[in-house]
Amino acid sequence: MNAKGDFSLNELAFIHGTDKGSKQIERANLSPKNYAVHYEQRFGHLKNDEFTLVEIGVNSGASIRMWHEYFHRAQIVGIDIRIDSEKLGDIVDSDRIHLVSGDQGDIRFLSSFKEYLRDGFPPVAVIVDDGCHKRASQARSFEYLFHRVLDHGGYYAIEDLQADVQKGEDLLMGEIVEAIQWRIPNGVIDPPVEWIRFYPRMVMIRKAHLIEQWSNLQETD
Ligand SMILES: C[S@@+](CC[C@H](N)C(=O)[O-])C[C@H]1O[C@@H](n2cnc3c(N)ncnc32)[C@H](O)[C@@H]1O
DSSP states (O other): OOTTSOOOHHHHHHHHTOTTSSSOBGGGTBOOOOHHHHHHHHHGGGTTSOOEEEEEOOTTSHHHHHHHHHSTTSEEEEEESSOOHHHHGGGGGOTTEEEEEOOTTOHHHHHHHHHHHTTTOOOEEEEEEOSOOOHHHHHHHHHHHHHHTEEEEEEEEEOOTHHHHHTTOOOTHHHHHHHHSEEETTEEEOOOEEEEEEETTEEEEEEOOOOHHHHTTTTOO
8 A cells, every 4th residue: 555545556456456566366276467566557646547448358347447436537448359248247337337238359349349439438548458368359459459549649458468478379570560550541650659568478569659641631531
């Protein structure tokens, strides 16, 4: 707990029972992944801001509860292929939590999701992919959401990169680097990326701040 009496993101991961923190969640037999420490370091400065955080992969809502408590002025949007209201309990009633049913690998869904966010949501400053952990779907959602939904200066994290490797598939990074090249009708423009950071089992990409070259292309579909 810090001096102001509120919890760090890492502490909230443990309290709410997601494996994103540095401590073992014994009741769920989940090994800790330590992502929350990196998230707080990179985008903890948004703590008191009004913005939208999107997470792909809701399950029982543990991480959604963590985000909701830490980013106490943000709109928290969870996407899942199967929203299970029974598992989610009281969070479905929160006015800052929004749960959307859809497949992260389906472009039609991603396009309708972009429209959904137009309805009064503040800019999307953070997207976390903790969904299916399948390379093709991770790459498809990244390509769509990074360019068309994430705000300039925003952060996009893809978790559990080891999942595909364990299944004997290649790493996702080739697709991510490919997807960062923003295709336009007459070719490719410079990638709007400020940095890419690799962590154990996770990659985080910061979208660059808006420059004139991209401003006219922001709405391109
Ligand atoms: C690891 S769990 C999410 C855990 C949660 N983020 C937490 O930390 O508490 C992964 C979730 O992704 C969902 N999922 C699987 N395939 C998906 C897909 N293609 N599109 C969207 N969600 C998917 C599953 O239904 C499951 O609830």
